Amino acid sequence: MITSPQNPKLKLVRALQGRAKTRRKEKAFLVEGVRLLEEAVKAKWPIRFVLYANNLNERGQELLNSLQDVDAEEVDSALLKSIGDTETSQGILAVLDKSQLPMPNSPDFLLILDQIRDPGNLGTLLRTAAAAGVDAVILPPETTDAFSPKVLRAGMGAHFHLPILSADWDQIKDRVGGLKVWLAVMAGDIAYTEADFKSPSALVIGGEAEGASQFARELAAMSVHIPMPGEMESLNAAIAGAVMLFEVVRQRELLG
Template identity: 45%
Template sequence: MPPVSSAQNSRVKLVRQLQRHSKARRGQRQLVLEGVRLVRDVFEAGAAPEFVFFTAEAVQSGGAASDLVAQLGAAGVTCLDVTGELMRDMAETETPQGVLGVFPWPDTPVPDAPELVIVADGWRDPGNLGTLLRTAAAAGVDLVVLTPGTVDAFNPKTLRAGMGAQWRIPVVNWDWDWIAQRLGGLSFYLADAAGETAYDAVDWTRPSAIVVGGEAHGFARAAERIPHTLIRIPMVHSVESLNAATAAAILIYVARQHALSSPR
């Protein structure tokens, strides 16, 4: 069977639409994942792709791409050969690995009583947000909340940076009124370089929500309407601030370490 070569192919048109338009992704409840590792990781996390495109060059060279396509085919996934030119047109990466798949939207339920919640407030960089999601999933965070103005957790760049975390941890978009309603009963912490409480002096054994603002403007003033404590990560005087994803990772792991090491 010859490879798919027409840009008018219905599946090709769907991939291009999903890659380029957030409205299409949310309307169709589908996402495009690129690269051998990302497709494999999400598949092994339990999400089966609707279909997968691959190039002959990728599978003929053997190795990971060939093994992945064989694994997906054996599982009953539709795997379609496409020309290299068409793959490059569909892909968002500069050097495509020759494999991409269309996956159903993650359906990870929001817990009723989360123990640790991270609120990313006004983050604009998809790489930073993807790194946060990857860290949060690895550390066992229960929920990640994105406030208005935060970059889309499901755009192609964030998906690549998250390495499948979006299928392992619930990610929601809430405004501050809804955050106050849903999370107001937790111990609420705002990360601030001038905070009065050091991050390692907090009682992290209590169910907590941590707000980390974007690097440009910090957290929104609306966050201050919720009863809170300002917490800081100590730094030497020559350093003004930390990267948002780095700050979040430090707070996540100190919170998890204290919670897990404390007797119940």
């Protein structure tokens, strides 16, 4: 049992919790809780090690028992709780390899999340993208790290089923070749329901405070907006993204 706060595994967990730079250097990230680890196992994601407390619930114990040939080590429950990022510890966390799901060769539905800095919004958008059948999500510079603990929790397992690519704008331009790029803004050229999303498309959702960058505006062929007859000026990025992504789904389902 691990009882020392200076244990190397615990030091790595603390570093991965707070620093995107460490996650990049170590090529690893942290998941906490039974649900997220279940999703990782279901996706056969590479697991470096698991840390658990002796107060695991039945579901957590079943998960732990299912992990064959995985380095799993018990930690003093108070110590494990102290290094966790959640208010209520579920008694289990794991360090995973930061491997990447392969990008599709000929995508026809990409989502670009530009300057999304709120972890909850980014995680929710990734979860929505996975639900809407997006082929891949591309994250330009200035978007928050998709593998931070808060983004992972909000994503609810989307990371294990959805290709997520961090790229600069030159790389993004190459990736969207052959796709029509639509930019979501408050005062777009047309309402989002009037856009033709049936053909191969990429949709850009801009950040909460500053909106989309100039790079995104130059890349887009047209801009779209969500009509809002009420008194509010805007929706947050996660809600706006969900509305537009499922309009893409609706249009494509009509094609049969």
